[in-house]
Amino acid sequence: MPLFTISFLIILKHVPVTEHLPLARAAGVVAFGYAAFLALRLVQPEEGIVVEGGWAELRPSLVEYFACYGAAALAAVLLFAVIVMGSVADSTQLIATYIAVLLLAAGSVGIGMAGLFTHTRWDNRQICHRSAMGRQTSLDWADVRAVRPNWRGITIHGTNGRITFSQFHGGAAQLAKHAATRAKRNAESATRAFAA
Secondary structure, three states: OHHHHHHHHHHHHOOOOOOOOOHHHHHHHHHHHHHHHHHHHOOOOOOOEEOHHHOEEOEOOHHHHHHHHHHHHHHHHHHHHHHHOOOOOOHHHHHHHHHHHHHHHHHHHHHHHHHHOOEEEEOOOEEEEEOOOOOEEEEEHHHEEEEEEEOOEEEEEEOOEEEEEOOOOEOHHHHHHHHHHHHHHHHHHHHHHHHO
């Protein structure tokens, strides 16, 4: 995705309608952001945090904090630029900057709602998830049927619901592996019960 975005910005730089926009700088910001993302992924913990009562929890990683608050800060800076430079700048530049502000703000809110402000934990009996809006979902491990990646993260499907969590959370790999093992065991148990 970052390579596509950088390539798209470079192509737009050679289109007569958008050639006067600072697209080369935007491509540089995307490249720097992606480099920071890769560096922060190196320090992402693979294991969940163990808390009281035998529960393990997912925790937001530095990648999510950087993406959420970095996008919000960049949106604020660009909005300030739109307000201050509004009477001096070209109207095409103002519109493009304002669209970038809206996209960055929407991305920041989306990352916060899907990653930072959710809570996922599990023990040896069940997995519990609380969304950013406070909706609680619990699945017993015996009811887990499948684990699948999607555009929002990783989804654990059960007989009475599903739980989606960010793949960037600390401990997400551990939880996904545990859920996949449980889903495989449950499928084998169901196959044996059906054969008997």
